[in-house]
Amino acid sequence: MKLASFHYDGADRIGVLKNHDELALIDSAGDMTDLIGLGRYGDEHINHALENGDVINCGDVRWHPPVRRPGKICGVAMNNSASNERKISAPDHPAFFLKPSSSLVGHNEPVKIRTYYGSVHPEPELAVVIGRTARDVDATDAMAHVFGYSIFNDITGNGMRAEDMFHYWALYADEKNPDELQRREQHLSYAARYKGTDTFACMGPFITTADEISNPDALDVSCKVGDETIAEDSTRYYNYKVAELISFISQFQTLESGDIVSCGTAFKPSKDRKSIHHANFQRVAGPVEITISGLGTLSNPVQIEDKAMGQWRLS
């Protein structure tokens, strides 16, 4: 089933896709986070809507991100095997960053870019929506914690990324003599700005429930910007599979119902060698459109906002 959150007729609603271009309204289960929290009992509400719910046209809604305020959005870094040859050194486990719920926008809502953001590009990704709470889950059990899947555009300000880097001497307690400190040269970078700026997380249109996707590790992913295809890839080229990502994260952080894990960028260049790195929104017009097999198409226009940086220093 394909579930959605949207604004319709003056109210925020949820619904289930019916007949390709119609939505049956789900009125009895609260918002999407509530519905996900119901687990398999949510099916009753969905089936009731399909049988008896009011039916509206998809063209008449304003799309929200399917989960409007997830507790967290974990984005997995450098998970595409196509990036492996560019790694000089890297961890031998998944690494991830967080995006805030305030950065989310739904299908058809604009991505808003300001000049002072610098270079910004799209990253087409498979997103997992967590169902049942996951803490200390082995990979073999992880899929039982998946509610469904969605399309995620992990928009990235690689201009800001290059600015938010520190090269410095970190302090650590000396291993042999823990009362003494030693300096270690480290490079750190901070992702909140380049990954978490408003509208840098497009998601939707739907959550496709897990029962419809027999193998999330073999889904075709493509991305278009304007008329050009800039990625033709598949989730089969992820270094770490969906189950491995959920298991790994859950051994550090509790994954809660409604949390999102976006599995990493499907960025293989298209046949004509265009790639996501060419699609700097400062120069290239949208819309940006991501299609994943079985999940549909997420499309977002790109707007350049005429807004200068304000005075953030006191003096």
Added chain:
Amino acid sequence: MKLASFHYDGADRIGVLKNHDELALIDSAGDMTDLIGLGRYGDEHINHALENGDVINCGDVRWHPPVRRPGKICGVAMNNSASNERKISAPDHPAFFLKPSSSLVGHNEPVKIRTYYGSVHPEPELAVVIGRTARDVDATDAMAHVFGYSIFNDITGNGMRAEDMFHYWALYADEKNPDELQRREQHLSYAARYKGTDTFACMGPFITTADEISNPDALDVSCKVGDETIAEDSTRYYNYKVAELISFISQFQTLESGDIVSCGTAFKPSKDRKSIHHANFQRVAGPVEITISGLGTLSNPVQIEDKAMGQWRLS
């Protein structure tokens, strides 16, 4: 006024401190996020509680983080001027990372450490709680968006920090010839694991409302672990002031009611030269206790959890 969230007599409640060790229950305003959202109308509910609310003893509650599920927690990186001499290169603006709401624990709740986390240390910080939504706010207007202040322990796994670093060739569109790509050597690191693991964000006991803190940029901060003082510092040594941080972040991300901005670590070593970097919880017992002038004391025991890393690879 000092506001708190807690569990009492079988229910989750909020209250306001009365007579040093008593809390008056606020029953009419929902949870803390709802109360903050009421803005100045919240004062009626607080005053009503102080005059007519049931009064309970602070010793009888289990403390929650004052805001239980903030939309986001922004942590400011390397904001203490004492760290400046260790910077080889660094941005000339604030940099920040995100911590998830799932990492929060309240006053007196345990910080839970596992062997496989590696070295973990405390970071004593001033936290700002956002009141009115802030987007594109100049520094001179920023303080009007502050609801109050709290004590924040930005627990950091510097062992995991050293593991989640990438040295790699990033791709950028060539500036002169944007259809061609160029490689740039970059060092990136990802903070979600080392900053966002469960119990790595202690906060409380209270939110002290902004009217009680005339100058948040001159508050004494100290931190003890067990019997040893490991930091004696002041927010006056932050590179960027509270107003500057709010203004800067707001030009990228909308700061929403209830969001947290933790302003950076007050980590100057104590007089006997002990510092936060000596306080590796794998070796040093708690409790960890942070005191900030005007805000109170946040104390948390430290527990070592006997839990091995599970099987996160499928094969």
